Amino acid sequence: MSDPKDILRSILQEEIRKLGASSEVHLERPRNPEHGDWSTNVALQLAKELKRKPRDIAEHLKTATTDALVESGITTPAGVSIAGPGFYNVKLNPLIKLRPILEALERGKDYGQALASSDEKVQVEFVSANPTGPLHVGHGRQAALGDAIAALLESQGHNVTREFYYNDGGAQIDKLTRSVQARARGLRPGDTGWPEEGYAGEYIEDIAREFKGNIEDADAVRRFAVQYLRAEQDTDLRAFGVKFDVYYLESSLYTEGKVDAVVKAWGARGKTYEKEGALWLRTTEYGDDKDRVVRKSDGSYTYFVPDVAYHLTKWQRGFERVVDVQGTDHHSTVTRVRVGLQALGAGIPDGWPDYVLHSLVKVMRGGQEVKVSKRAGSYVTVRDLIDWVGRDAVRFFLVSRKADSEFVFDVDLAREKSDENPVYYVQYAHARVCSVFAQWGGEAGALAAAKLERLSGEREAALARLIAEFPETVSTAAREAAPHDIAFYLRELAAQFHSYYNAERILVDDEELRMARLALCAAVRQTLANGLSLVGVSAPEKM
């Protein structure tokens, strides 16, 4: 254990245990630097538990822990102080605070990654668009979120699978097929004979034109259309820099008998019953509002049966943690899937899998909401966004908000190649460091020997502090499946660097100081690059 925060926490926790109390030590960064580097309100919490004055408890903690803290080398006797109603504040030794700079340099690309690797198999399922049209902005948000969440989980040493599930049969595909056939016969949306709720986008015409077989052969048209749209979605995903490990076909669940098996398993456990010609599942036993139909009176299954069958395969494939990324418009399926799995009695934990639900995206341009895309007809596509603002901006913007908040994508702002654009702001910081190194022209390896104690400025301390926080920021973001933490962190690190850069010269004549500052800059560059990589954005050396 070398992280001063961990040392501090364990020493405090030990003392609290001796007091016979159980409060958890929660350390935080005080906003006000006068309150030191770490602060805890644990004395105020203990006040309730021990029925003593918080200030007295804090004083006791101070006298009881100072020796051990000084012994560990992280602070001095004067570094521990009590303030306000009973806050326990600690000021760390300056050198301790600079250590993360070397750590970032030593670990390089791995800085921010967990030290211990776990073999836990986890899966992130996202996008999962049906092959009935181009990907829309909502899919874009899922792609950006899902890929970043997967990267975050990988950073914690997990064995991550990125999976895309899609329905290659069923009613929607029939509708697609009929739309293509109608187009091929010269019909247009709205004409008499155009299929009800047919797909109206321009891409339908492309498919109809490209199809060379017998248009009356619905099977052939369907296969062609699905293959065509799958290829198109893949092209967009590639342009977006997202790769999947597994594409799972809904149809395979039927052909492999997995859907029937689920229904049979429910039946064997007495969880189903016949009513009004349909088969029902007793989901109310697991807290659902009402029982759900699993087999319609026409003999076909409702959509949620294959959903459950699909999730059962995830469990059987050994994924201990599964994160499904979906739009909030699907949130009713969350309960159904979980309940359906519970009803199988397969030993799946309650509340499995995890869901990240995101609100939909509103695209603004020129002060107006953009609703239509030429190609798709009724919605803005991922391709539109990439064409308008570039891949990096799309990805950064789409992960820069909490998933469950509505998102207004300002195309004009994202197009802006200036200080107004947060993507460029972060990338610019990276390019700036690179530029300094290009001018310096020395050997990066020499930086490991830099005399960091020469970094005595407040801005340097602030940068070192941010660099030190990176690993914890990553692990928290991974645990919470919250990539926006990374976007905010990057913004802050870039801001601190720009501020430093404007205030101090890096390439000074004093060689010791120069090397120390370069070491700091190299750590900043590495951290920026690692963070950008987690959210799928490039870290250019020049721009």
Add this chain to the structure above:
RNA sequence: GCGCCCGUAGCUCAGCGGAUUAGAGUAUUGGCCUCCGAAGCCAAGGGUCGUGGGUUCGAAUCCCGCCGGGCGCGCCA
């Protein structure tokens, strides 16, 4: 009607397992390039944290009501 989510500066949003003076960006205003990239920096103004109660020594943060917005409540997927 019921369920879930959201309501923080003009605008877009962080913070929400309670705590020492509510934060960014943008917009507005005023400064900074004979000097490592001004795609940058520094500074100022701007908020009764939707609203009314409650719990607490202490609430943007926890609980309840109300108002406003989103989504969902199919033998559609």
